[in-house]
Amino acid sequence: MEYINIAEWFGIDKKVSALVDKLNTMPNVESIDFDLNGYLDRIYEVILIITFRETPESKEMGFYKAKDKFLKDVLKKCKSLGLKRTSDRIEEYGDYSYYIVFDSSSWNADRELAITATCSCCGKEETYTLKGEEVTTFEKYQSEGRSMGYLQDLFPKVPNWIRSGCIDQFSGGFCVCPDCGM
Numbered sequence: 001m002e003y004i005n006i007a008e009w010f011g012i013d014k015k016v017s018a019l020v021d022k023l024n025t026m027p028n029v030e031s032i033d034f035d036l037n038g039y040l041d042r043i044y045e046v047i048l049i050i051t052f053r054e055t056p057e058s059k060e061m062g063f064y065k066a067k068d069k070f071l072k073d074v075l076k077k078c079k080s081l082g083l084k085r086t087s088d089r090i091e092e093y094g095d096y097s098y099y100i101v102f103d104s105s106s107w108n109a110d111r112e113l114a115i116t117a118t119c120s121c122c123g124k125e126e127t128y129t130l131k132g133e134e135v136t137t138f139e140k141y142q143s144e145g146r147s148m149g150y151l152q153d154l155f156p157k158v159p160n161w162i163r164s165g166c167i168d169q170f171s172g173g174f175c176v177c178p179d180c181g182m
């Protein structure tokens with residue numbers, strides 16, 4: 001799966017593109033790629049794969065010194081956008097590519113995920129935007145289900161009928177809007 005699709009699905013696409021913009025201001029960046037597959041398993045990690053490019057300035061500085069400075073700058077920029085290094089070492093691949101793992105759980109507070117319910121009776125649609133903790137709870141609920149507790153306790157702010165139509169795994173999407181209320 002393309003990282004950009006995962007980023008969109010998990011509501012972190014703006015964060016990721018801000019990071020790309022910031023990293024691209026560095027003259028020694030050849031390419032930037034991400035592995036966000038952890039999100040699919042609710043592991044909130046951003047893996048950055050960044051490739052170094054030599055410039056006349058870096059050649060003058062000497063490769064090892066330039067590479068060190070490059071990595072320090074990369075880490076600083078990532079940190080400034082809320083990413084935290086994990087204990088994983090930075091892995092180095094041929095062609096000056098680096099593989100760096102970051103804990104991105106601080107991004108969860110700003111995450112949003114829109115869910116849309118369709119009334120089974122009149123067809124009316126309504127969208128509710130899950131925010132922050134609600135998003136992570138929603139993702140957890142999708143794999144753990146009702147063992148987590150009652151839906152009304154897990155999602156107290158989501159209107160009842162939207163909860164039935166979009167979250168409850170046992171409703172099969174069946175829900176009735178307040179206008180059609182039974």
Ligand SMILES: [Zn+2]
Nearest residue numbers: 119122177180
């Ligand atoms: Zn209705």
